Amino acid sequence: MSAAEPQTKQTTQLTPPADATAPVRHPEAPAPGELLGAHYDRCFGCGGEQPHGLHLEARAGEGVRVSAEFTVKEAHQGAPGLAHGGVLATALDETLGSLNWMLHAIAVTGRLETDFLRPVPVGTVLHLDAEVTAVHGRKIYSRAEGRIGGPDGPVAVRAQAVFIEVKVEHFIDNGRPEEIRAAMADPDQLRRARAFEVNP
Numbered sequence: 001m002s003a004a005e006p007q008t009k010q011t012t013q014l015t016p017p018a019d020a021t022a023p024v025r026h027p028e029a030p031a032p033g034e035l036l037g038a039h040y041d042r043c044f045g046c047g048g049e050q051p052h053g054l055h056l057e058a059r060a061g062e063g064v065r066v067s068a069e070f071t072v073k074e075a076h077q078g079a080p081g082l083a084h085g086g087v088l089a090t091a092l093d094e095t096l097g098s099l100n101w102m103l104h105a106i107a108v109t110g111r112l113e114t115d116f117l118r119p120v121p122v123g124t125v126l127h128l129d130a131e132v133t134a135v136h137g138r139k140i141y142s143r144a145e146g147r148i149g150g151p152d153g154p155v156a157v158r159a160q161a162v163f164i165e166v167k168v169e170h171f172i173d174n175g176r177p178e179e180i181r182a183a184m185a186d187p188d189q190l191r192r193a194r195a196f197e198v199n200p
């Protein structure tokens with residue numbers, strides 16, 4: 001970026017502005033401990049129909065929190081025997097995205113900042129926790145961390161993020177027609193997306 005170029009929205013801080021509000025758990029959010037299931041069966045993060053995907057499983061937590069588990073597989077390597085950093089960022093992104101269920105919002109990742117603190121070997125179960133920290137207009141501020149060696153083990157990765165709330169049309173207008181047609185033909189998929197949209 002040249003020095004003369006104006007600041008873009010991408011430079012928005014990860015720290016919520018002073019007039020941001022506390023997040024509110026949606027009254028119909030899944031009960032604590034409930035498995036959230038895939039938001040889309042072809043999703044690389046959580047979809048059961050995505051062979052090399054992460055197959056991350058997230059559960060509702062208390063308040064506006066979720067927990068999740070992801071087992072690092074052979075297909076997820078970067079260096080020999082170690083998880084790829086981008087894959088770990090995906091696990092954090094997916095866990096943070098599943099906070100949508102607790103807010104009943106449809107939101108996409110605007111910004112994701114990741115810290116890698118320890119290498120994560122293949123075969124490791126990454127125990128993830130995420131929470132929404134604040135909401136400001138369409139911006140949802142959140143953070144997550146992933147532990148290894150058990151849910152109380154050392155933190156291996158952590159992230160801060162800003163998700164931006166969108167309408168269902170975001171996907172319909174931008175997605176590839178073939179997949180959009182299939183998703184819209186699936187009544188569960190469409191009902192879920194619409195239900196989120198009309199329940200602010």
Ligand SMILES: CCCCC/C=C\C/C=C\C/C=C\C/C=C/CCCC(=O)SCCNC(=O)CCNC(=O)[C@H](O)C(C)(C)COP(=O)(O)OP(=O)(O)OC[C@H]1O[C@@H](n2cnc3c(N)ncnc32)[C@H](O)[C@@H]1OP(=O)(O)O
Binds near residue numbers: 012045106162
């Ligand atoms: C029929 C099919 C339905 C399918 C639906 C499926 C499921 C739905 C249900 C449940 C979902 C559940 C779980 C989801 C889990 C997902 C995990 C993975 C999530 C992802 O992996 S998702 C992919 C990566 N993601 C993208 O593909 C985004 C690409 N991008 C854009 O599409 C636009 O860029 C957009 C929409 C982000 C904004 O565009 P826009 O025009 O709508 O909004 P605008 O620019 O006006 O910004 C409004 C306010 O957000 C601030 N803002 C904007 N961008 C920012 C940024 N980057 N950083 C910080 N702040 C930002 C501005 O500063 C302003 O703030 P302020 O209001 O204060 O001025």
